[in-house]
Amino acid sequence: MSQLLLDDGRFREVLGHYPTGVVVITAADAAGQPIGMTIGSFSSVSLDPPLIAYLPMRSSRTFERIRTAESFCVNILAGDQEDLCRRFASGPRDFHGVAWSRSPGGAPLLEGTVGWIECTTYDISEAGDHYLVLGRITDLAVDRPVQPLLFFQGGYGRFTPKSLVALPERDLITGVRLAEAARGELEQLAHRLDAQASALAAAGGDLVVVGATGAPGRPVDPPPGARVPLRPPLGELHVAWQSQEAVHAWLDQIRPADEDLKAAYRRRLEVARARGWAMAMTGSRPEGDFYADLRAYASADLTPERARRIEARITEAAQQYEPVDLVPGQRYDVQSIVAPVFGPEGDVQLVLRVCQLPQQAEATEVLGWIEELTAAARRVSAAEGVSRIFRAIDTGLEQAG
Numbered sequence: 001m002s003q004l005l006l007d008d009g010r011f012r013e014v015l016g017h018y019p020t021g022v023v024v025i026t027a028a029d030a031a032g033q034p035i036g037m038t039i040g041s042f043s044s045v046s047l048d049p050p051l052i053a054y055l056p057m058r059s060s061r062t063f064e065r066i067r068t069a070e071s072f073c074v075n076i077l078a079g080d081q082e083d084l085c086r087r088f089a090s091g092p093r094d095f096h097g098v099a100w101s102r103s104p105g106g107a108p109l110l111e112g113t114v115g116w117i118e119c120t121t122y123d124i125s126e127a128g129d130h131y132l133v134l135g136r137i138t139d140l141a142v143d144r145p146v147q148p149l150l151f152f153q154g155g156y157g158r159f160t161p162k163s164l165v166a167l168p169e170r171d172l173i174t175g176v177r178l179a180e181a182a183r184g185e186l187e188q189l190a191h192r193l194d195a196q197a198s199a200l201a202a203a204g205g206d207l208v209v210v211g212a213t214g215a216p217g218r219p220v221d222p223p224p225g226a227r228v229p230l231r232p233p234l235g236e237l238h239v240a241w242q243s244q245e246a247v248h249a250w251l252d253q254i255r256p257a258d259e260d261l262k263a264a265y266r267r268r269l270e271v272a273r274a275r276g277w278a279m280a281m282t283g284s285r286p287e288g289d290f291y292a293d294l295r296a297y298a299s300a301d302l303t304p305e306r307a308r309r310i311e312a313r314i315t316e317a318a319q320q321y322e323p324v325d326l327v328p329g330q331r332y333d334v335q336s337i338v339a340p341v342f343g344p345e346g347d348v349q350l351v352l353r354v355c356q357l358p359q360q361a362e363a364t365e366v367l368g369w370i371e372e373l374t375a376a377a378r379r380v381s382a383a384e385g386v387s388r389i390f391r392a393i394d395t396g397l398e399q400a401g
């Protein structure tokens with residue numbers, strides 16, 4: 001077999017195209033002093049027995065001090081801990097001025113990390129100019145489930161879940177401008193219904209609050225900028241008038257795939273199309289929790305695991321969105337009512353939503369709200385200003401392109 005001779009630059013160049021997480025291996029040296037070493041070559045290895053690995057340079061003096069310790073800790077750095085990464089790579093590598101505690105087995109633990117894995121040394125073997133260290137896990141925990149620090153091509157960054165990738169500019173700009181055009185209507189709705197009125201636009205697979213105004217004296221929640229994933233049961237008005245493919249794509253997000261549930265949602269879409277509005281009833285879950293989820297979903301600290309949990313909770317809320325036939329004389333706890341704003345092509349461009357409505361409302365009162373909301377949405381759709389917005393955006397994009 002021929003031997004490949006590599007120069008340092010090419011090796012680094014190619015391998016630099018592969019990103020890593022960043023950990024700090026910490027231990028107490030022979031004198032009992034805590035020390036640490038930044039490592040990118042960390043990996044989980046085996047569940048039975050529970051093993052992890054990392055590869056320190058054979059020339060490393062820091063590792064020579066770490067290897068004598070009974071136990072060591074793998075500290076998974078969070079996205080905001082670049083300073084610790086540098087300190088333990090090219091800085092003093094000691095713990096002076098660093099917040100730390102001890103793991104159950106006595107190894108130094110850095111504070112504020114995503115999590116830690118305490119190990120005893122299982123094996124050390126030579127691997128070229130590095131050692132391959134296998135650690136046997138003795139304890140481990142997640143302390144702060146936030147975005148971890150990532151290292152890529154000499155730079156630091158964070159993982160970006162798909163939903164946090166920049167929203168398509170055109171969708172957002174259109175939404176924000178339409179919400180601005182609808183502002184007067186939203187303010188009047190909030191005032192007359194003693195509720196919060198907001199405008200929602202679809203952008204990048206999410207529903208984004210592009211405008212909101214609260215009832216007098218009450219906070220605006222969810223605020224502009226809040227987002228929810230555009231997945232059943234949310235966003236039905238945004239898909240109800242769209243193509244079959246768009247409806248399929250929306251329904252395909254139901255996991256595990258459930259044909260009965262999909263059929264039920266198709267019926268809901270039909271009802272929404274026929275009515276020209278949709279309504280959700282107040283659920284057993286406090287509304288504040290729901291909005292806390294929304295804020296988490298829109299925050300930079302969203303991890304894929306947290307996004308999945310929020311999405312699962314949204315799916316659980318599905319029955320609140322079951323169409324209700326209002327019966328005169330009966331009282332209802334309405335969470336929200338939505339109505340579509342159509343663009344010049346007849347597609348839904350914006351949804352007006354009222355929430356924080358008075359509870360235990362009688363059917364005719366609810367019908368009155370629906371009438372006010374749908375009339376406002378029709379006025380926004382018909383407004384001369386709205387078609388001007390579309391024309392302006394199209395012209396602007398053509399010029400930019």
Ligand SMILES: Cc1cc2nc3c(=O)[nH]c(=O)nc-3n(C[C@H](O)[C@H](O)[C@H](O)COP(=O)(O)O)c2cc1C
Pocket residue numbers: 022036037038039040041042055056057059060061062063085086088089090093151
């Ligand atoms: C992001 C990052 C990842 C690193 N990964 C490793 C690694 O996997 N193995 C290693 O030996 N050194 C790695 N280093 C360099 C060591 O942290 C540094 O050489 C170490 O502190 C040892 O110092 P010493 O050689 O003076 O003992 C990394 C540095 C950075 C910034």
